[in-house]
Amino acid sequence: MTLVERFLKYVSFDTQSSEETDVTPSTPGQMVFAQYLKEELETLGLQEVSLDDNGYLFATLPANTDAEVPVVGFIAHMDTSPDMSGKHVAPRIVNNYDGTDIVLCEKDNIILSPVQFPELLEHKGEDLIVTDGHTLLGADDKAGIAEIVSAIVYLQEHPEIKHGKIRIGFNPDEEIGLGAHKFDVEKFACDWAYTMDGGEVGELEFENFNAASAKLTFKGRNVHPGYAKNKMINSLRLANRFISFLPGHEAPEHTEGYEGFYHLIGMSGDVEQTTVSYIIRDHDRARFESRKAEMQRLTDLVNAEYGETVVTLELKDQYYNMRQQIEPVMHVIDIAFKAMEEAGVTPHVKAIRGGTDGAQLSFKGLPCPNIFAGGLNFHGRYEFVPVQSMEKAMNVIVKIAELTAARQ
Numbered sequence: 001m002t003l004v005e006r007f008l009k010y011v012s013f014d015t016q017s018s019e020e021t022d023v024t025p026s027t028p029g030q031m032v033f034a035q036y037l038k039e040e041l042e043t044l045g046l047q048e049v050s051l052d053d054n055g056y057l058f059a060t061l062p063a064n065t066d067a068e069v070p071v072v073g074f075i076a077h078m079d080t081s082p083d084m085s086g087k088h089v090a091p092r093i094v095n096n097y098d099g100t101d102i103v104l105c106e107k108d109n110i111i112l113s114p115v116q117f118p119e120l121l122e123h124k125g126e127d128l129i130v131t132d133g134h135t136l137l138g139a140d141d142k143a144g145i146a147e148i149v150s151a152i153v154y155l156q157e158h159p160e161i162k163h164g165k166i167r168i169g170f171n172p173d174e175e176i177g178l179g180a181h182k183f184d185v186e187k188f189a190c191d192w193a194y195t196m197d198g199g200e201v202g203e204l205e206f207e208n209f210n211a212a213s214a215k216l217t218f219k220g221r222n223v224h225p226g227y228a229k230n231k232m233i234n235s236l237r238l239a240n241r242f243i244s245f246l247p248g249h250e251a252p253e254h255t256e257g258y259e260g261f262y263h264l265i266g267m268s269g270d271v272e273q274t275t276v277s278y279i280i281r282d283h284d285r286a287r288f289e290s291r292k293a294e295m296q297r298l299t300d301l302v303n304a305e306y307g308e309t310v311v312t313l314e315l316k317d318q319y320y321n322m323r324q325q326i327e328p329v330m331h332v333i334d335i336a337f338k339a340m341e342e343a344g345v346t347p348h349v350k351a352i353r354g355g356t357d358g359a360q361l362s363f364k365g366l367p368c369p370n371i372f373a374g375g376l377n378f379h380g381r382y383e384f385v386p387v388q389s390m391e392k393a394m395n396v397i398v399k400i401a402e403l404t405a406a407r408q
């Protein structure tokens with residue numbers, strides 16, 4: 001099977017994950033796909049092939065050198081986004097894309113156009129795999145799985161390329177934030193790994209937000225408004241004032257790159273009691289801490305003004321920037337960087353404005369940056385992946401294996 005054949009086979013499985021269940025994997029379709037992959041890996045002659053009850057599939061390509069080489073892992077997720085159906089995906093290949101509109105569905109007039117998606121033009125002359133306009137494609141992250149399996153096959157067919165032990169890991173439920181959750185890092189037993197789950201060619205990510213949630217509860221004192229003078233405390237007005245103390249421009253809609261923010265995500269209340277929820281995000285750990293401290297300072301300020309506790313603050317850290325876990329092992333990035341260059345890809349380091357499974361894995365002791373898988377417009381009907389981007393990702397995997405061994 002070729003890389004493209006493999007990809008087309010994988011997207012025929014409906015593996016949409018769901019936030020509505022509390023089992024792992026969250027949907028049975030993921031286990032069906034995992035079983036299929038398990039058989040494929042066994043047929044390919046991989047070793048230590050294991051599929052656990054939670055749907056985590058691991059396998060090993062043994063080293064073909066006696067040298068001491070670190071064990072490197074490659075990870076991709078089997079589920080697709082709950083945002084759109086991944087059932088009966090009917091992909092089509094647009095060969096030698098000419099830069100014009102692509103009609104996904106003529107009947108319903110669904111068009112993938114470079115007017116809305118100018119990134120299409122970066123892939124003129126390439127072969128694009130698109131949807132029929134009624135489902136997502138599932139390149140996120142089945143492109144990653146196809147690339148990893150194809151790279152393994154390539155290494156098997158080219159014994160002249162010396163490599164150490166390679167581990168592969170396919171996990172469920174990444175799209176609902178639980179991919180790293182039950183990932184057995186000890187059993188995976190790698191020195192480091194890469195998730196193949198980024199977008200455009202060249203993407204290399206090893207920074208994400210530090211994240212916390214903040215819940216503020218404002219306590220009011222309700223009195224008949226006709227008799228309220230010097231007695232009433234209106235919790236709605238307290239909350240409103242508190243919100244106005246925070247810098248309004250430090251919000252998601254006004255920030256980009258490495259700029260952090262306070263994001264007001266909910267408020268509800270009445271005169272008696274109002275609750276206000278924020279999420280706090282910053283790549284820089286010190287700035288992250290000072291954002292939380294500022295919330296506390298304002299809380300204390302308001303309480304001091306009233307001489308009683310009218311507002312309480314609950315802060316909860318959610319996740320941290322994986323950079324602090326990667327920095328002590330920067331060769332993990334150097335190797336990926338060099339592998340891309342040798343595969344003819346210009347590396348493009350980007351800070352994630354969110355979290356990733358790789359961040360969670362990094363804090364579980366497995367340094368795990370993210371590399372492009374090549375797909376674009378994830379999670380919807382306009383998702384597509386250029387065949388040439390998948391080939392590049394596959395070549396990067398092969399190069400990483402080769403460079404890791406050569407480095408020793």
Ligand SMILES: [Zn+2]
Binds near residue numbers: 077140141174197
């Ligand atoms: Zn993904």
